[in-house]
Amino acid sequence: MRILFLHTNFPAQYRHIAQVLASDPNNQVVFCTKNQDVSLPNIYKAIFEPSRNPHPSTHHYVRPLESAVLHGQAVYKIAEQLKARQFIPDVICGHSGWGPTLFVKDAFPNTPLICYFEWFYHARGSDADFDPSDPLNIDDIARIRIKNAPILIDLYSCDRGLSPTYWQRAQFPPEFHSKISVLHDGVDTEYFKPKPGVKLVLPNLDLSGVDELVTYVARGMEPYRGFPQFIEAIAYIQERRPNCHVVIVGSERVCYGKSLPDGESYKEFMLKKVPLDLSRVHFTGSLPYNQYLQVIQASSAHVYLTRPFVLSWSMIEAMSTGCLVIGSNTAPVAEVIQDGENGLLVDFFAPQQIADRVDQVLDHPTRMAELRAKAREKVLERYALADLLPKHLEMIESVAG
Structure with missing residues (x-):
């Protein structure tokens, strides 16, 4: 099986999954990321870099979307290079929000996409308006709504989604819940275990x-x-x-x-x-x-x-x-x-x-x-x-x- 992972910060939530898949010689694992520093065995890292930062003259509501588009564009170019090397993934796993997943279904139209949906933004009822000493203004409310634009594209485009907790999935529009499974990343309980009487x-x-x-x-x-x-x-x-x-x-x-x-x-x-x-x-x-x-x-x-x-x-x-x-x-x-x-x-x-x-x-x-x-x-x-x-x-x- 050929698997393509997309995340700006390698290996992030995909560490354990990518390592297990890469340990099977029958699999080919490619991880498309901006992080050049970390390496893991048998995982080929395809490094992407946006061509520029969002332009200062861009409306400040839209800068996060422009950043996502630039990230998506950079990944699209990497995808074309992978295709030229005859790498066509059987499945793509990508983190939604920062943009790497935006155009991957255009690059690989016949490959299913699983998106990791971590957060959907709301001006009211969750994090943004939680602190009464830090009230939102009109600009904040409008800006927060627009932050969901790349996530909404992924919700439409992906074949399957997952979210780590029920609370986090509940933030997404109900009409998309049938696409999103609740599946936590998991904690290594053999590593994180009690050690009675230990001193620091x-x-x-x-x-x-x-x-x-x-x-x-x-x-x-x-x-x-x-x-x-x-x-x-x-x-x-x-x-x-x-x-x-x-x-x-x-x-x-x-x-x-x-x-x-x-x-x-x-x-x-x-x-x-x-x-x-x-x-x-x-x-x-x-x-x-x-x-x-x-x-x-x-x-x-x-x-x-x-x-x-x-x-x-x-x-x-x-x-x-x-x-x-x-x-x-x-x-x-x-x-x-x-x-x-x-x-x-x-x-x-x-x-x-x-x-x-x-x-x-x-x-x-x-x-x-x-x-x-x-x-x-x-x-x-x-x-x-x-x-x-x-x-x-x-x-x-x-x-x-």
Whole structure:
């Protein structure tokens, strides 16, 4: 079988699927991407690069669409090169939204396309209008609607779609739901597993003498993932618990939503606003997987906050290690965590309540042991890679056939 994957950032959600397919000598796997840095065995990377950036004079509503068209155009050119080399895929798997999938059905009209549908944008009722202190204006509402243009083209063009959670699929227009299966990427539960009694020791951070460790993980330190609220919660935690340490894993950047003016990071902004004992708050930056694993395995309480938006892998990975997750009571989190059963839920906007829940966890470790076990059980039951990977492969083979 010949399989073509499309994603700007190799290998992203397709890592495990592409590796398994590429391990079969009967398969030929091509991955079309912008990422030149990472390589995997037996996978041929076809690098594309848009010919230019969206033009500054383009209406700002339309710039994301222009960017998607430029990405799609670049992939179309790569597809023509692949055809010249006699590579005609039996199936194409591509991430929808950034544009690589836009014209692939024109390049390969007889090849079925499976689109990964991660998010459909709404001005009302999900992430964009969630924070009452950050109201939308008319420009925001119109701009958000237009962001769906390339996704709508993919919804029409694709033969099959998938979305990782029911919450995320629910954001898409109901008339397309019959095309979209709910199928999570899966978590490697053999890698992300509990390690009772472990202490955190990283190359530049030794917390082996710490008994109370609160952890927080996100790609960026930003409002979408509740970073400001977490910093405010740390002030309450430190006031109550003089021996508690906090470890924050993530980059000093904004991945989703608005940046602050003048290039200031939310870390800088919040640390000026909220006085903390920084000898007990440790910013690690992004970590390699083996060090990130050590952080969540050693965690006494793991805080995960998000607007009603895409659910992070990190929350389910933390649960898989037996973390006691204190999560925001928002729809994507509540799909996985039942309050008091396999984790604890809090009001996203209530830093004091977050601190209260941390107290609850740290004051009652024995009582929380059952919740930790149930957290891992939930992941084993619904999100284990060992169970979900065969379903992904089955979908690909079925559509290709």
